Amino acid sequence: MxxxxxxxxxxxxxxxxxxxxxxxxxxxxxxxxxxxxxxxxxxxxxxxxxxxxxxxxxxxxxxxxxxxxxxxxxxxxxxxxxxxxxxxxxxxxxxxxxxxxxxxxxxxxxxxxxxxxxxxxxxxxTTLQSFVMSPLVGGGELVPVEGGNGGVPARAPSTGFALARGSRLVQALVGSTVEVPLPADRLEALQRALPASSRDYDVVTWEMPTPSELVADVAALKTRMATDAPAGGTAAGPDPWDPARLVEAERGLTSMGRRRLYAAARHRATGRLVAFTEIDPPLVDSAPASQEFTLVLREHRGHGLGLLVKIANARHLAKASPGTTRLKTYNADENAPMRRINDALGYRPSVVSGCWRLDL
Ligand SMILES: CC(C)(COP(=O)(O)OP(=O)(O)OC[C@H]1O[C@@H](n2cnc3c(N)ncnc32)[C@H](O)[C@@H]1OP(=O)(O)O)[C@@H](O)C(=O)NCCC(=O)NCCS
Missing domain, CATH: 3.40.630.30 (Gcn5-related N-acetyltransferase (GNAT))
Structure with missing residues (x-):
């Protein structure tokens, strides 16, 4: 002490x-x-x-x-x-x-x-970083991300504290919420508007634990999150996932009573999963479900796969967790493609999260 x-x-x-x-x-x-x-x-x-x-x-x-x-x-x-x-x-x-x-x-x-x-x-x-949320209420002045997109409320206690300690704001995420279940006609209309090339992929859905034949593909997709998703000015090195880490992580989540719903796109020509998304139903009744990772591998972008897997998982959530009334997601402010997808699904911003970076 x-x-x-x-x-x-x-x-x-x-x-x-x-x-x-x-x-x-x-x-x-x-x-x-x-x-x-x-x-x-x-x-x-x-x-x-x-x-x-x-x-x-x-x-x-x-x-x-x-x-x-x-x-x-x-x-x-x-x-x-x-x-x-x-x-x-x-x-x-x-x-x-x-x-x-x-x-x-x-x-x-x-x-x-x-x-x-x-x-x-x-x-x-060499760095100490922190993602800090602030509710988006009533506007007010924003402190901008250094050389980037978005900002965080100047009057949030975390902003005063971080600036007083010499931290730099290096990325902003927008937290948005949508009421669920999403209307079936909205999902159908979005699905009909997907590019024809999206039909080269099959949708697969499952609930944790990930079936053993999919574990290697999901571990590979998660590894690519560290390099294929926008990271702003955060110091984020590689984050390697292998099958053993995925199995162990899912076992830990399950022992906490958590559930995870997956939807993925399988490239028909190769049989590999090339896009995926995860939703965790809430642990507390009144809380929103949490949209976790979503990724489309760079080499498979441009076919509407981000929206394809999100539509599939929205339907999956409605079936697997019928009592859930809200779904919440965080996206990098600069991640325009993902924000467009979420706007189309009906998400509305409710929170902002800033990454404060202190170089040691
Ligand atoms: C941010 C937080 C951790 C600060 O803790 P704290 O014990 O109040 O901070 P300190 O007393 O050590 O403040 C140190 C300096 O930071 C700055 N600061 C702290 N809170 C501030 C505020 N609300 N507005 C403006 N400046 C502030 C001031 O310069 C302060 O020095 P001063 O009091 O002499 O003016 C606290 O407000 C909190 O728990 N907020 C919610 C959680 C959170 O935002 N966590 C993010 C940090 S990772």
């Missing part, structure tokens, strides 16, 4: 057994993370039980996770989540930190950030 004024920083034992000494702190930290996400996202889509977080934070070969807890006058007043990929050559650290609203502007955030910067430097990370 270390002290900075009244703030004590403690490393949380992320592998702690439920009910063991210290579990109350784990529960309080998890609840604070839920509340900060709800404040920033405007919904409970990121709410997790402490047991689910324990699974998400379990020790794995692909990254190292540390969670710091700030204790202020005896109570959990803030947290910092630090993730560092461990594959060869990875030098980027990722951060998410939050401070209880009544404990803000008392240097709790600064103390947590100092600790993570120190930890990242010691691990030879």
């Amino acid at each position: 270390s002290s900075r004024g009244e703030v004590d920083l403690e490393r949380l034992d992320t592998a702690m057994e439920p009910g063991s000494p210290g579990w109350a702190d784990f529960v309080a930290t998890s609840a604070l993370i839920d509340d900060v996400y709800a404040e920033l996202e405007g919904d409970r889509g990121m709410t997790r039980t402490p047991e689910q977080r324990r699974i998400a934070w379990r020790k794995r070969d692909i990254h190292e996770i540390t969670v710091w807890m700030a204790r202020l006058r005896g109570e959990v007043g803030g947290y910092a989540f630090h993730r560092r990929p461990l594959h060869d050559g990875a030098r980027e650290s990722w951060l998410f930190l939050g401070v209880r609203p009544d404990a803000r502007r008392q240097r709790v955030g600064s103390a947590l950030l100092d600790r993570v910067v120190d930890e990242a430097r010691r691990a030879d990370s």
